[in-house]
Amino acid sequence: MIEDMDSETIEVGDLDPAQWNEYANDRGWSDGFPLAVPTQEAVDRFLQTCRKDNAPFAPMSPRLLVPTMPAIAANAVMAGCRAEYFPVVVAAVRAVLDPAYNLHGTLATTHPCAQLLIVSGPLRGQLDINCTGNCFGQGRRANATIGRALQLTLLNIGGARPGEMDRATQGSPAKYAFCFGENEEESPWEPYHVRRGFDAGDSVVTAFASEPPHNINDHASTSGEGILQTIAGTISQTGANVLGGHGPYVVVIGPEHAHTIHRDGWTIPDIQEKLFEDSAVHISRVPPEKRKNYAVDRSAKVVNDKFYLTCSPEGIHILVAGGPGKHSAYIPTFGSTEACSVRISNV
């Protein structure tokens, strides 16, 4: 074992791929899928893409060790990333280390939240990040491995091991990897990262502690009003962690739905306002014991006999992604967390 200031190398012997994976699995480094080998040469290639990024990292919960670039790069290599993805991974690490994200809570909770990464800006195309058809699903290396690299980093540097410091009751498939791009090209509205204060030419990663996407099917409505009624109805659930105004949550509108909603004159603030009101859950739908718990211990405010799911309409994050078809998606969050965005800086 050799240590320097910010990394440690280990001589593991002459292992074939199967033996390497057994070795890594025995040390708890794996999410269950096979891992690439984080050789010094591979890690060095990744580090070349972030040469100018010298900003310090905060300690990472729950182990509270301070991550280093080589260790993050080792996880990105193991995840199967290309070197050019590494600046996105680093930005994602910085996003979840923002205190507003509440990383410790999101990792240690019994809730199934994963780290959702939404990539906006020009790098989406350069890195071939899927923003269109099946963008939440399989098939694109960038989506799969960038999301996975963050999860492995939280596992191995953060120490969020399932059954130990990751206390998820059931977890979710999103905890393997959950990363997609905004479909800016088919969005009728201003890009999401621009609405969050970045320049259009910036590439930005935004992290949410989120559940997997919940599909919203509306093939019948031909008006924006109708589609938004279906979206609000899907969001309005009594079992959500965001019940009681603990938002934020994300609504990913498919391009066809977006086109119809925009055609009918809806702006993003209009949509936020409508969903804020129409997705609120009437108290009659919430069991009395749960209502009492929220009222006493969680400081949730009931307004007009309704539980609101976010603190304000601005807590509803709206963007366009996906391909052809009349589907959209609702992505609830852990609740006690914030969306955290970081500009991706490369070389």
Place this chain on the structure above:
Amino acid sequence: MRIVNPSFGLREEAGNLTGPAVCAVADWSRDPIAIVSNSKPNARELLEGVRAQMGAFRPTDNIDYLFKDSAAQPAPAELIDEIARKYKGAILALAD
């Protein structure tokens, strides 16, 4: 084959620590103690039950119920300070 350790991290310097913390030992049969809810459902009922059972061997009028606002957020520093200042021990509801 030599690899870069993916679990490597640095320990933050504990700059202000000057020595081991000194802990007073609580006398659980009579000292003031806090029962602290993590605000999970039914945590209060659990802790109130513990207080009632402690009544079999100690006074309970100096066992105070405290809670944080959200199960998902850390206890605020003011609450930790209050517990440290006013009580000799604390019982936490750790699970669901």
